[in-house]
Amino acid sequence: MSDLLSRLLDERDWLMADGATGTNLFTMGLTAGEAPELWNTDKPDNIRALYRSAAEAGSDIFLTNTFGGNASRLKLHNAQGRVRELNRIGAALGRDVADAAGRPVVVAGSMGPTGEIMAPMGALTHERAVEMFHEQAEGLKEGGADVLWVETISSPEEFRAASEGCAKAGMPWCGTMSFDTAGRTMMGVTSAQMVALVDRLAHPPIAFGANCGVGAADLLRTVLGFVAAGPERPVIAKGNAGIPKYHDGHIHYDGTPDLMAEYAVLARDAGARIIGGCCGTMAEHLRAMRTALETRPKGPRPTLDEIAARLGGFSSASDGTGEDAGAARERRGRRRG
Numbered sequence: 001m002s003d004l005l006s007r008l009l010d011e012r013d014w015l016m017a018d019g020a021t022g023t024n025l026f027t028m029g030l031t032a033g034e035a036p037e038l039w040n041t042d043k044p045d046n047i048r049a050l051y052r053s054a055a056e057a058g059s060d061i062f063l064t065n066t067f068g069g070n071a072s073r074l075k076l077h078n079a080q081g082r083v084r085e086l087n088r089i090g091a092a093l094g095r096d097v098a099d100a101a102g103r104p105v106v107v108a109g110s111m112g113p114t115g116e117i118m119a120p121m122g123a124l125t126h127e128r129a130v131e132m133f134h135e136q137a138e139g140l141k142e143g144g145a146d147v148l149w150v151e152t153i154s155s156p157e158e159f160r161a162a163s164e165g166c167a168k169a170g171m172p173w174c175g176t177m178s179f180d181t182a183g184r185t186m187m188g189v190t191s192a193q194m195v196a197l198v199d200r201l202a203h204p205p206i207a208f209g210a211n212c213g214v215g216a217a218d219l220l221r222t223v224l225g226f227v228a229a230g231p232e233r234p235v236i237a238k239g240n241a242g243i244p245k246y247h248d249g250h251i252h253y254d255g256t257p258d259l260m261a262e263y264a265v266l267a268r269d270a271g272a273r274i275i276g277g278c279c280g281t282m283a284e285h286l287r288a289m290r291t292a293l294e295t296r297p298k299g300p301r302p303t304l305d306e307i308a309a310r311l312g313g314f315s316s317a318s319d320g321t322g323e324d325a326g327a328a329r330e331r332r333g334r335r336r337g
Contacts (some may be wrong), residue, residue, distance in 0.1 A: 003172045004146045005106045005206055008060060009234055014268050014293060017238055017276025018054035018062040019286050021110070023253070025050065025065070027282075035077040037069045040090040047090065051097040055105050057283040058290030061274065062098075062105065063149050066090040066140065067112040070132045072124075084139040091143025098146075108149035108174065109140030111162060118157040126161055133165025141169050148173035151211050151238075154185040156197050167203035174274075176211040176236050179222045183320025190320045191225025198233065209236025212278045215243045216255065216263040217311040220270055221304060221319050227271035234273035239263055241280030243312075253280025257288035262310045264289035269299045270307075 008015055025036050028046050039047055047065050054062040069087045071080045079086070087109065094107040114132055116124040137148055148171045150162040159175060166173040177185050177194055184190055189197070191210075198208045208231070210222045219239035226235050242255025255263075260277060267275045275293065277285055308314060 003206070004104060005061070005108075005172065005174070008104060008106065009207070009273060012060075013273070013298075015060040015106075015274050016058055016264075016286070016290055016293060017108075017236070017274055018059040019277040019281030019283070020241070020279050021050065021063060021065055021067060023280050024053070024282060035068060035074065035079065036065055037067075037074065037086045037090065038077065038079065040065055040086050040093065044089070044093055047093050048097055051094050053283045054286060055097060055101045057286035059276070059286060060105060061108050061276070062094065063108045063110040063151070064090040064094050064140065064143075064145065065110070066136070067110045067151070069139070070111070070114055070136050072114040072116050072132060073112070083135050084142070087136050087139025088143040091140045091145040095144035106146045107144065108147050109137070109143075109145035111136055111140070111148055111150045112152050113154070113158060118155055118161070126157065129158060129161035130164045130168070133162045134168040137165050137169035137171055141171055145171075147171070147206065150175040150205075152176070152178045154178060154189070155187040156189055156193075159197060160201065163201045163203050163205070173203075173205050174207045174236060175205040176209045176238060178212040179210050179218070179320065180213040181320075182316040182318050183218070183222065183225075191222045192229045192321065195226055195229040195231045198231070205233065207234040207236050207274055209238070209272065209274070211236070211238035212240060214315040215240060215312065216259070217307050217314050218316075220263070220266055220302070220307050220311070221314060223267060223270045223272050224301075224304070225319060225321070227301075235271055236274040236276075237267040237270070237272035238274075238276040238278045239267070240278045241282070241285050255280055255285070257284050259311065260285040261288040261292035265292050265296050265299075266302050266307055266310060268293060269302055271301065
């Protein structure tokens with residue numbers, strides 16, 4: 001493919017993505033319950049500053065402020081009729097910043113989950129989900145996004161719908177899922193199952209991986225699971241800056257720039273080609289990550305013990321695979337039913 005992200009992946013051993021959108025916007029005054037996407041039109045200078053901070057910290061890729069920019073999520077703010085507009089402007093602001101960076105920087109159009117449960121478990125049909133992702137994708141395409149970036153997905157059905165929505169827009173894409181439930185996504189997907197899912201898609205992503213979840217250690221355990229399955233495509237690691245802690249009425253992440261530098265190097269050595277941060281990751285974390293990636297030589301693939309020693313322990317004993325993990329999940333599923 002001739003898109004910018006694919007070209008950079010052909011030229012470079014690794015690329016650095018950006019950090020958190022929400023965490024950074026909260027420091028600028030975004031309040032809980034407010035739709036960040038409305039800032040694309042209401043406070044465009046803040047959004048430009050968000051994008052610029054990532055580029056100046058060394059990110060080769062930054063995500064647009066459009067994570068919740070689908071009709072289902074915007075309906076919560078009576079803005080479901082503004083999907084195309086908010087996504088177009090969110091991407092256009094990014095295009096301006098990337099074009100002024102003086103080096104190639106990828107504008108990735110962020111597309112988060114719909115927030116609805118897909119059939120047969122829920123009411124959201126495949127056709128409606130595809131329609132929502134397609135509508136958002138067209139807005140991001142109009143605004144000048146280089147690639148679409150589907151993130152924080154938990155169900156394979158929604159991942160497939162997003163893929164189709166990107167295909168209908170004629171756009172390349174990347175896709176990440178959040179492995180936040182003892183090594184699995186909330187809907188039970190394991191790292192190996194995601195690799196198999198990606199390989200079966202009619203319109204597969206350029207790169208795939210994991211974002212958010214619990215802590216950086218857990219995310220790297222998932223990355224090792226991807227690599228063990230022998231994927232054909234580059235792997236993405238976009239982990240949180242430590243563990244969230246509630247303090248003085250706010251959520252804070254305890255990951256220091258030094259910890260995120262360790263995480264970045266371990267992610268690269270584990271086999272990730274695109275490395276960034278998620279919740280809690282600020283510009284100071286990104287600068288430390290970039291410096292570490294550029295100055296520390298590539299090492300052997302880390303073991304789980306090494307990851308735990310350098311980043312802290314895992315949140316669960318299981319990586320989501322194995323007979324015990326499956327039995328435990330089946331029992332939990334029956335109780336929920």
